[in-house]
Amino acid sequence: MKLNALMDNLGARSNVKRVGRGIGSGMGKTSGRGNKGQKARSGSRKQATFQGGQMPILRRFPKFGFNNPFAKEYATINLGDIEKFIAAGKIDAKAPITIDTLLDAKVINRRMSGLKVLAKGEIKSKVEIVADKWSKAAEAAIVKAGGSIKAK
Numbered sequence: 001m002k003l004n005a006l007m008d009n010l011g012a013r014s015n016v017k018r019v020g021r022g023i024g025s026g027m028g029k030t031s032g033r034g035n036k037g038q039k040a041r042s043g044s045r046k047q048a049t050f051q052g053g054q055m056p057i058l059r060r061f062p063k064f065g066f067n068n069p070f071a072k073e074y075a076t077i078n079l080g081d082i083e084k085f086i087a088a089g090k091i092d093a094k095a096p097i098t099i100d101t102l103l104d105a106k107v108i109n110r111r112m113s114g115l116k117v118l119a120k121g122e123i124k125s126k127v128e129i130v131a132d133k134w135s136k137a138a139e140a141a142i143v144k145a146g147g148s149i150k151a152k
Helices: 079-088 099-104 136-144
Strands: 075-078 115-118 128-131 148-151
Touching (some): 075 079, 075 099, 079 115, 079 136, 115 136
Parallel strands (some): 075 115
């Protein structure tokens, strides 16, 4: 066997179809593109998203997320933080703890839509908390410590 005698299998390679080379080739005149119209022209193709001249769906929809203008954001505080600030003397445990006392003590920096109490950490002090929302675990921990929590 010689390298110059190697050949592909029959049908492995086919010639490129040469269009526009005369009427006898079977692919002359319109080169298989039919008569006139956008598809018959060179360099002009409809995009995959083309929708018959109306505004495409990709341009009608917004390009990024949705922000709910009526969403409420709550200033959150954990029970462990409350205990830490009571120990530091920033919060008085005998007085009711409200969003105003937390703002005055600079524990939170904005009022937002209200105050939400979460159960992360431990609370040992007997406290009365006035909040807009709280978790069930936070309520259980406050009651266990001898305190109370009520709605604003």
